[in-house]
Amino acid sequence: MTVLTANPANRALRPREAILAAGLIAAVLDILNPIIIWGLKGVPAERILQSVSSGLLGKVAFTGGMATAALGMVAHTLIMLGAAAFYYFASRRLPVMNRWPWLAGPAFGLGFYVFMNYLVVPLSLATTKAPAGWFPVLNQLFCHLILVGLTFSMIISRARRPGEA
Secondary structure, three states, X not given: OOOOOOOOOOOOEOHHHHHHHHHHHHHHHHXXXXXXXXXXXXXXXXXXXXXXXXXXXXXXXXXXXXXXXXHHHXXXXXXXXXXHHHHHHHHHHXXXXXXXXXXXXHHHHHHHHHHHHHHHHHHOOOOOOOOOOHHHHHHHHHHHHHHHHHHHHHHHOOEOOOOOO
């Protein structure tokens, strides 16, 4: 009996497949974390997604209902796809990233955390600040290092251009 799989273990991913897979999986994992954590405290998923779109729209994002929540999901996914593409191209320049994905991914995730929290968010129109305290910081680091960085590295390290060994 033959079992069909989306990607047999012996087939390398094409670069586009790797970027799409890494970006989409990381986007889902990364947004599910705050939806679950804040959902336990009674914050609806719609509000979490609106907080993402508030980076583009400011306070008005919180009055836009599902439209601004959808915009938040699209923005979040595009950011993750862009970061996955950046990781892919960096890994072609620095092959050590593919030889040591268990280290390279979390290291990238840490850099991505710093980039997003100390450059992108402060320059955006977002009006809400990240919660202070040790748990939110550790949770964000977990998201960036493991859910994003490690996801990128484990998927993208399998990408090969046509003709590559």
